[in-house]
Each structure stands twice: as C-alpha cells, then as structure tokens.
Amino acid sequence: MREVVILGIGQTPVDEHWDKSLRELAGEAILNALKDAQREEVDALYVGNMMSGILIQQENLGTLIADWVGLRHIEAVKVEAACSSGAAAVRQALMAVSSGIIDSAIAVGVEKMTDAKGTEVTAALATAADADYETTHGVSFVGLNALIMQRYMYEYGWKHADFAPFSINAHLNAITNPNARLHEKISEKEYASAKMIAYPINLLDASPIGDGAAAVLIVPKDSLRHNHKPLITIAGSAAASDTIAVHDRKDPLWLKAAEISAQKAYQQAGVTPQEIDFFELHDAFSIMAALSLEACGFAERGQGPRLGLDGSITRNGKIPIATLGGLKARGHPVGATGVYQIVESVLQLRGEAAENQISKARIAMTQNIGGSGSNIVTHILRREDG
Amino acid sequence: MREVVILGIGQTPVDEHWDKSLRELAGEAILNALKDAQREEVDALYVGNMMSGILIQQENLGTLIADWVGLRHIEAVKVEAACSSGAAAVRQALMAVSSGIIDSAIAVGVEKMTDAKGTEVTAALATAADADYETTHGVSFVGLNALIMQRYMYEYGWKHADFAPFSINAHLNAITNPNARLHEKISEKEYASAKMIAYPINLLDASPIGDGAAAVLIVPKDSLRHNHKPLITIAGSAAASDTIAVHDRKDPLWLKAAEISAQKAYQQAGVTPQEIDFFELHDAFSIMAALSLEACGFAERGQGPRLGLDGSITRNGKIPIATLGGLKARGHPVGATGVYQIVESVLQLRGEAAENQISKARIAMTQNIGGSGSNIVTHILRREDG
Numbered sequence: 001m002r003e004v005v006i007l008g009i010g011q012t013p014v015d016e017h018w019d020k021s022l023r024e025l026a027g028e029a030i031l032n033a034l035k036d037a038q039r040e041e042v043d044a045l046y047v048g049n050m051m052s053g054i055l056i057q058q059e060n061l062g063t064l065i066a067d068w069v070g071l072r073h074i075e076a077v078k079v080e081a082a083c084s085s086g087a088a089a090v091r092q093a094l095m096a097v098s099s100g101i102i103d104s105a106i107a108v109g110v111e112k113m114t115d116a117k118g119t120e121v122t123a124a125l126a127t128a129a130d131a132d133y134e135t136t137h138g139v140s141f142v143g144l145n146a147l148i149m150q151r152y153m154y155e156y157g158w159k160h161a162d163f164a165p166f167s168i169n170a171h172l173n174a175i176t177n178p179n180a181r182l183h184e185k186i187s188e189k190e191y192a193s194a195k196m197i198a199y200p201i202n203l204l205d206a207s208p209i210g211d212g213a214a215a216v217l218i219v220p221k222d223s224l225r226h227n228h229k230p231l232i233t234i235a236g237s238a239a240a241s242d243t244i245a246v247h248d249r250k251d252p253l254w255l256k257a258a259e260i261s262a263q264k265a266y267q268q269a270g271v272t273p274q275e276i277d278f279f280e281l282h283d284a285f286s287i288m289a290a291l292s293l294e295a296c297g298f299a300e301r302g303q304g305p306r307l308g309l310d311g312s313i314t315r316n317g318k319i320p321i322a323t324l325g326g327l328k329a330r331g332h333p334v335g336a337t338g339v340y341q342i343v344e345s346v347l348q349l350r351g352e353a354a355e356n357q358i359s360k361a362r363i364a365m366t367q368n369i370g371g372s373g374s375n376i377v378t379h380i381l382r383r384e385d386g
Numbered sequence: 387m388r389e390v391v392i393l394g395i396g397q398t399p400v401d402e403h404w405d406k407s408l409r410e411l412a413g414e415a416i417l418n419a420l421k422d423a424q425r426e427e428v429d430a431l432y433v434g435n436m437m438s439g440i441l442i443q444q445e446n447l448g449t450l451i452a453d454w455v456g457l458r459h460i461e462a463v464k465v466e467a468a469c470s471s472g473a474a475a476v477r478q479a480l481m482a483v484s485s486g487i488i489d490s491a492i493a494v495g496v497e498k499m500t501d502a503k504g505t506e507v508t509a510a511l512a513t514a515a516d517a518d519y520e521t522t523h524g525v526s527f528v529g530l531n532a533l534i535m536q537r538y539m540y541e542y543g544w545k546h547a548d549f550a551p552f553s554i555n556a557h558l559n560a561i562t563n564p565n566a567r568l569h570e571k572i573s574e575k576e577y578a579s580a581k582m583i584a585y586p587i588n589l590l591d592a593s594p595i596g597d598g599a600a601a602v603l604i605v606p607k608d609s610l611r612h613n614h615k616p617l618i619t620i621a622g623s624a625a626a627s628d629t630i631a632v633h634d635r636k637d638p639l640w641l642k643a644a645e646i647s648a649q650k651a652y653q654q655a656g657v658t659p660q661e662i663d664f665f666e667l668h669d670a671f672s673i674m675a676a677l678s679l680e681a682c683g684f685a686e687r688g689q690g691p692r693l694g695l696d697g698s699i700t701r702n703g704k705i706p707i708a709t710l711g712g713l714k715a716r717g718h719p720v721g722a723t724g725v726y727q728i729v730e731s732v733l734q735l736r737g738e739a740a741e742n743q744i745s746k747a748r749i750a751m752t753q754n755i756g757g758s759g760s761n762i763v764t765h766i767l768r769r770e771d772g
Contacts, residue, residue: 021518053439057521059513060468063627063760067634073646075625076761077474080464082446088463092478099485101623127445132407135443237487239461241449248453260459374449375462 004097005224006232006381008037008217009343014181014331016114017211022056023068026110029213029339030069033106037217044102045076048089048109049335051124052078055116065108075102082128083284084239084370085109086214086338087377091237093218103223109339110213121209125334128371130245142206142285144246144372146198149287152253153200156302160200163286164191165308166321167204167328170283173315174325176355181210181331205286207327214339216346232346235363236265236380244374253302257376258295258367265365266297269380273297276380277361278320278348280341282369283327292367293319296378315358323348324356338368342379349383390483391610392618392767394423394603395729400567400717402500403597408435408442409454412496415599415725416455419492423603430488431462434475434495435721437510438464441502451494461488468514469670470625470756471495472600472724473763477623479604489609495725496599507595511720514757516631528592528671530632530758532584535673538639539586542688546586549672550577551694552707553590553714556669559701560711562741567596567717591672593713600725602732618732621749622651622766630760639688643762644681644753651751652683655766659683662766663747664706664734666727668755669713678753679705682764701744709734710742724754728765735769 010032012025020028026047034040047061058064062076081088086109093105113121125141126134134144152158167186174180186204194204221233240260246252266272273296281296283289290304298319299307312318324330324344327337345364347353364381396418398411406414412433420426433447444450448462467474472495479491499507511527520530538544553572560566572590580590607619626646632638652658659682667682669675676690684705685693698704710716710730713723731750733739750767 050445051439053437053510053513056517057509057513058517059436059466060515060630060757060761062467063630063757064516066627067629067631067760073626073628073643076467076627077478077625078466079478080445080466081448081462092463092465092481095478095482095485095487098487099481101481101484123443124439127439127443129446130450131442131444239463240459241452241462242459243453244446244449245453257459371446371449374453375446 002098002100003221004094004218004234005221006216006234006346007219008033008039009346010036011179011214011340011343012212013179014210014212014333018115022052022058022110022112023064025112025211025213026065026108027069029215030106030108033215033217039217042071042074042104042106042217044074044096044105045071046089046093046105046107047078048086048107048339049078049111050080050082050085051111051334054124055120056112081375082370083334084338084368084375084377085335087368087379088239090216090339090342091239091377094234094237097218097220104217104219106215106217107339108213108215109336111333111335112211113209113333114211133245142198142201145285145287146201148246148252148372149200152287155253158305161192162305162309163205164188165313166283166286166289167191169313170322170326170328173323173356174329177324177330180325180329181208182329201285207284207332210331210333212331212333212336214336214343216339216342229350231384232349233382233384234379235269235382238264239377242374244371246372255291255295255373255376257373258292261376261378262296265378265380269382271363271380275363276319276365277363278323278358280345280366281321282367283322284332288369289321320358323358338377341366341368345381349381388484388486388606388608390480390604390620391607392602392620392732393605394419394425395732396422397565397600397726397729398598399565400596400598400719404501408438408444408496408498409450411498411597411599412451412494413455415601416492416494419601419603425603428457428460428490428492428603430460430482430491431457432475432479432491432493433464434472434493434725435464435497436466436468436471437497437720440510441506442498467761468756469720470724470754470761470763471721473754473765474625476602476725476728477625477763480620480623483604483606490603490605492601492603493725494599494601495722497719497721498597499595499719500597519631528584528587531671531673532587534632534638534758535586538673541639544691547578548691548695549591550574551699552669552672552675553577555699556708556712556714559709559742560715563710563716566711566715567594568715587671593670593718596717596719598717598719598722600722600729602725602728615736617770618735619768619770620765621768622655624650625763628760630757632758641677641681641759641762643759644678647762647764648682651764651766655768657749657766661749662705662751663749664709664744666731666752667707668753669708670718674755675707706744709744724763727752727754731767735767
C-alpha cells in the first residue's frame with residue numbers, strides 16, 4: 001500500500017449557478033486542481049454526486065466530466081453514498097492510487113441543485129433515507145433530523161438556544177470565505193426567531209443547498225521529486241455504515257458509523273482527538289454537529305452543545321469546526337460537500353486560508369455524513385514539512 | 387499490489403420480480419456469494435447500479451443493502467457508470483482489496499426496472515447519453531445504437547440478416563440457463579420479421595430489461611489457506627472512457643474505450659486474444675456484439691458479423707460469446723449486467739456451467755459497456771489449479 005498525498009485542490013463558489021451546467025462546475029474545480037498541482041494529465045476520475053439522475057436527468061457522470069475537461073479515454077466513474085458521496089469518491093481515488101493500479105486520480109464532488117423546484121429537491125434528498133420504510137410514510141429528510149434533535153433535547157435537557165453557537169460560528173467564518181454561499185453574520189436573537197422548518201429545526205439550524213464543485217488530485221507520495229508547497233498526506237481514511245432507517249437504531253442519538261470510522265482513522269494516523277487541530281464536520285443541521293463531536297471523542301455523550309457554548313469550536317478554540325463556514329454557511333451542494341471539507345482542510349494545513357487561517361494547523365480531520373448518520377466517511381490529513 | 391481471487395459467486399434469475407424489492411434481490415445474490423465462499427463476514431460492499439434514484443426513488447444503496455443483509459457497519463457505496471456500473475463496482479472492489487486497505491469485498495450489481503412504466507425506463511436509460519446534447523433532441527438510447535448500426539451496414543455492406551447469428555446464439559444458450567430471462571429458441575425467419583423498434587434495430591436485436599442481482603466476493607489470493615474449488619484469479623482489469631455523445635467521436639464505428647481497456651487487460655494478464663477461451667461481451671444490441679469483437683482484436687474492422695456467420699461465436703466455436711445467454715437472452719438488468727458476466731465466467735472456469743459448459747475453459751474475458759460505448763470495463767479471469 002502506497003502512501004498518498006493531496007497534490008492539488010480546486011473549487012468553485014457554492015452558489016445558484018444558473019449560468020453553469022453540472023459539467024462546467026465540475027470542470028472548473030478539476031482544472032483548478034490540476035493547475036494548483038501544475039499537472040495536465042491524470043489517470044482516473046472519481047465523481048462524488050448524489051442526485052444528477054433525478055434532478056438533471058444525467059447519469060454516466062464520470063464519462064460526461066472526463067470528456068468535458070479533455071481527459072479523454074481515462075477511467076471515470078461516479079460514486080454515490082447519499083450526502084457522503086464526496087468523501088466516498090475521495091476514498092475511492094485514494095484506494096485506487098494506494099493499490100498501485102492507478103498512478104494519479106482526481107476526485108471531484110459536484111452537485112447541481114438550484115435549477116430544480118424546491119419540492120423536487122426535497123424529494124431527491126429523501127432518497128438518502130429508506131424509501132420503503134421512512135419516506136413513504138411522509139417523513140422528509142429535515143423531518144428525520146428534527147426527530148433526532150427533539151429526542152436529544154429531551155434526553156439531555158438542552159434548550160434550542162444552546163445550539164445557537166454552531167450556526168453563529170459557521171456564519172461568522174463564512175464571511176471571509178469568497179467561496180461560501182452565505183456571507184451574513186447572525187445573532188442569537190436572529191437564530192432564535194428564524195422561520196421554523198420542522199420543529200425544533202429552524203432555518204438557521206439547517207444548511208442551505210447550492211450548486212458547486214470541489215476537486216482534489218491524489219498521487220503517491222513516492223512519485224514526487226520536488227514540490228513547492230508543504231506536502232499534505234492522507235494519514236487516515238475510513239468509512240462505515242449504520243442502519244439506513246433511523247428507527248432501526250438501538251440508539252438514534254449516537255452516530256455509531258462516525259465513531260467506527262473516526263476510531264479507524266485515528267488508529268491509522270496514530271493520533272488522538274486531542275491532537276486534531278481543527279475538524280471539518282458535517283453540520284447539515286446543528287444537531288449533527290453536536291452528535292459528530294460526541295461520536296469522534298471531542299465531547300462526552302450528550303455534551304456536544306457545551307463545546308459551542310464555551311467557545312471551543314471557534315477559530316481560536318480548542319477544536320475549531322466549520323473554519324470556512326461549514327455546511328451551514330459555505331453551503332451544502334450535497335455530493336460536493338465532502339470534497340469541499342477536504343479542500344478547505346488542505347488550505348488550512350498549507351497556511352493558505354487567509355483571514356480564516358487556524359494558527360499552527362498541522363493535523364486536520366474531516367467527516368462527511370450520508371443519510372441520517374447512515375453512511376460516514378472520515379479522513380485525517382497531515383502537513384509534512386520534511 | 388495484492389493479487390486477488392473471486393472466491394464466491396451468487397445471482398438471482400433475471401425476471402420481472404414484482405414480489406421482490408431491490409434490497410431483497412441484492413441480498414439474495416450477496417448471501418448466495420457468501421454461502422458459495424463459505425464465509426459469513428465481509429469488510430466492504432460495492433453496489434453497481436444505475437437507475438435506483440429515478441426508478442424507485444432510492445439512493446444510498448450501499449447502506450440500504452449492507453443493512454438489509456446484516457452486514458451492519460461495514461463500508462458500503464454505490465458505483466455508477468451507466469450500463470457498465472456492474473463491472474465498475476467489481477473493479478472498485480478489486481482495487482480496494484488490492485490496495486491492502488480492505489481485506490474482503492463484495493461487489494453486487496442490482497437493478498429493479500420492471501415496476502416502472504416503459505416510458506419511465508426509456509427516460510432513465512437515456513440518462514446514460516448526453517442530456518444536453520443528445521437526449522434533449524429526442525434521440526433515445528435505442529435510437530443512438532440504431533444510428534450506429536445503420537452507418538455500420540452502409541460503410542461495410544452488411545445486411546440486417548447478417549446480424550442474426552448473434553441473437554440466435556444468445557437465445558440458444560439461454561435455454562439451459564435457469565437464471566436467464568428468455569428461454570425461447572429463435573429462427574432466422576423470426577429474427578428477420580421481428581417488430582421494428584428503431585430502424586434497423588428490431589426487437590430481436592435488442593436485449594430485454596429485467597430485475598436481477600449478481601454478486602462476487604473478492605479476497606486476496608495470499609489470504610487463502612485451502613479452497614475446495616479451482617481458484618479464479620482476476621488476471622486483468624481495466625476501464626476507459628470515450629466521448630459521451632456519439633456525434634463527438636471521430637469514428638463512431640470503433641469502440642476506442644473497448645480497445646484501450648482490452649489492450650491493458652491483455653497486457654496485465656500476459657495473453658493475446660487467441661488465448662481467450664470465451665468472451666462474455668456486451669450484446670445490448672447486436673451491433674454492439676460486432677463492434678466489441680472488432681475492438682478487442684477478434685475480428686478485423688468491419689468484419690464482426692463474419693464471426694457469427696461462420697459459427698465462431700457458438701459454444702464449440704473459436705471464440706464463444708454469450709455462453710449463458712448474454713444480454714440478449716439472459717437479460718440486461720442494467721447495473722447488474724457486468725456482474726452477471728463475471729459470475730457466468732466463473733461458472734464456466736470452474737466447470738460448473740452444466741449443459742452450457744465450454745470445454746477446457748481456462749481464460750475468460752468479460753466486457754461491460756456503458757452508454758453508447760462511452761464507458762467500458764474489461765476483465766480477464768483465469769483458472770488456476772496449482
């Protein structure tokens with residue numbers, strides 16, 4: 001197994017890109033990643049995407065995008081794991097390169113959502129849940145997360161206001177990220193009075209959808225003769241699943257797949273949670289931020305919101321999260337999100353995060369969650385100066 | 387890079403399974419494969435599927451199926467590459483195990499098509515083509531293949547009747563395959579007079595859709611202490627893409643991605659086309675059988691139909707194809723097809739193909755084609771008795 005590095009990164013802003021097609025967005029991110037790495041060729045393409053078949057009547061995305069960017073005849077496939085499709089694509093690229101079968105691979109996450117009607121997007125997002133035993137009963141994806149949040153508040157005694165810091169922190173960090181979807185600072189009062197979506201989840205608990213693409217170029221470490229940037233290695237990578245239906249879980253308030261994948265990644269990287277400098281977690285809803293922090297060992301069970309309330313999650317805190325806005329404010333172009341998390345982590349580790357820079361960031365963790373915690377991919381990245 | 391073997395195989399009949407859901411079909415194939423290998427556990431699941439989002443409003447198939455079969459918490463994703471999704475999933479499983487990151491992987495191909503209306507299936511199949519530059523102009527997937535076949539007949543002077551042997555051979559071989567969709571012998575006269583779909587493709591040039599699932603268990607060769615069956619190694623595996631739109635190809639009558647992936651697979655396996663004992667090719671339409679034979683070096687350019695006319699493709703011929711019915715008569719449950727091809731090849735190599743057995747079969751080739759030749763995955767399997 002060869003050690004691999006992320007040599008190039010690229011992204012588009014997350015936005016309503018009504019003037020750009022899916023292939024154009026993906027192409028932009030890929031060409032940016034190749035340019036960043038000063039390469040022109042790549043051997044394989046892994047596309048993270050969830051909803052192109054339903055929303056834009058286009059599958060065969062691997063071919064579509066390889067063709068569009070002029071990487072003609074390379075191997076190219078789409079990888080789907082609901083909202084964790086992006087990180088799953090990165091992991092497939094990593095394994096292809098690790099195996100020695102592929103010498104360089106691009107993983108691009110892309111989603112084109114804002115051309116469709118809201119109801120179509122809601123229906124498409126619901127395909128992450130169990131169509132036969134959840135969705136047919138009328139529960140939407142937000143609804144499932146609302147049930148989890150309500151139970152969590154009941155079990156552990158938190159009030160809705162206690163989740164405010166997650167959203168406030170994300171919005172604050174997004175202001176200086178030019179690629180973020182939202183650039184508005186929000187207050188506790190605004191958080192508390194935002195429009196209700198599915199009780200207790202209101203508009204400021206939920207991440208916005210969007211169009212966007214992010215890409216990484218993965219190559220074997222031993223193939224590099226020289227490099228102008230600090231090397232970013234993938235020190236840990238793991239994925240795990242859980243029951244697809246929330247009601248089938250013994251404990252719906254514990255992200256078992258997050259715990260399993262994080263523990264494996266820690267072990268591979270030889271680090272503990274205390275050594276993680278910042279954590280790009282999957283704050284699709286504020287409750288998910290709390291659950292992710294707990295399952296990965298940053299907070300005790302039921303105590304996730306405390307890290308928001310005591311300031312630990314801010315850029316100068318003990319475990320900064322959503323350092324460039326997170327899903328909440330950078331935006332959540334579903335199949336692209338997991339790759340955005342990794343691209344942003346590389347920016348931080350390289351020291352290229354400008355106003356959002358975390359000081360002395362050397363070890364980063366990313367966690368991409370598919371479904372209501374049913375498919376989770378965790379990566380640990382490390383800056384190597386040697 | 388570790389050498390890998392196919393230790394277990396499983397399949398369901400291809401049929402209109404109105405009484406079984408997608409997860410049930412996939413589960414049946416997976417449990418059959420585990421039973422065949424005498425295993426109960428596996429580390430990762432790769433699901434080949436193209437249309438579940440559109441046709442049954444279900445994505446997150448990796449999680450769905452892992453959960454259903456009781457392989458809870460394992461890593462699980464869906465791989466999509468249009469009609470080559472099945473073989474693409476096998477290739478991802480192979481790379482995962484080769485890399486050493488995963489110790490055993492199931493690749494299952496599954497598609498559930500017959501619950502949807504015919505027009506919905508036609509629209510879903512069209513997502514393999516270019517939505518912006520082909521499909522919006524009204525050309526269906528059969529239409530694209532019809533254009534290719536018509537040009538081929540014009541360029542090389544073949545008559546429609548010259549393609550008859552491809553369909554006749556496939557139907558004949560399917561009669562004794564209990565898992566095949568169609569069990570009717572057809573005559574030249576029936577072929578010639580079948581209902582026209584898109585000139586010159588008639589009903590007996592086209593493969594039937596269906597519901598079905600097929601699975602393989604992949605493990606490292608060096609992990610095996612003893613085995614009751616002859617070992618089947620994956621000696622060659624390669625994938626390539628082409629332009630997604632047929633009109634963008636310099637030569638729409640040449641499957642460049644088939645040529646590239648076959649040449650790589652030959653090189654890896656250290657064999658020539660002459661050493662291939664049989665070839666499970668992608669006869670979604672009879673024209674595709676001809677083009678595949680040419681691109682892989684079994685026939686000169688424009689001479690594919692000759693191998694049908696001179697009997698080379700029959701079970702006793704020089705290069706048997708569709709030995710258990712092929713797409714034409716075993717059926718084409720799209721995302722599952724590539725795995726069926728590999729499962730059937732393993733049956734032949736093990737000497738377990740009963741009445742369909744190819745004598746002295748030691749080296750098999752499979753080729754799974756996505757889109758109109760835009761995404762192609764080729765495998766070479768070898769029987770090892772040592």
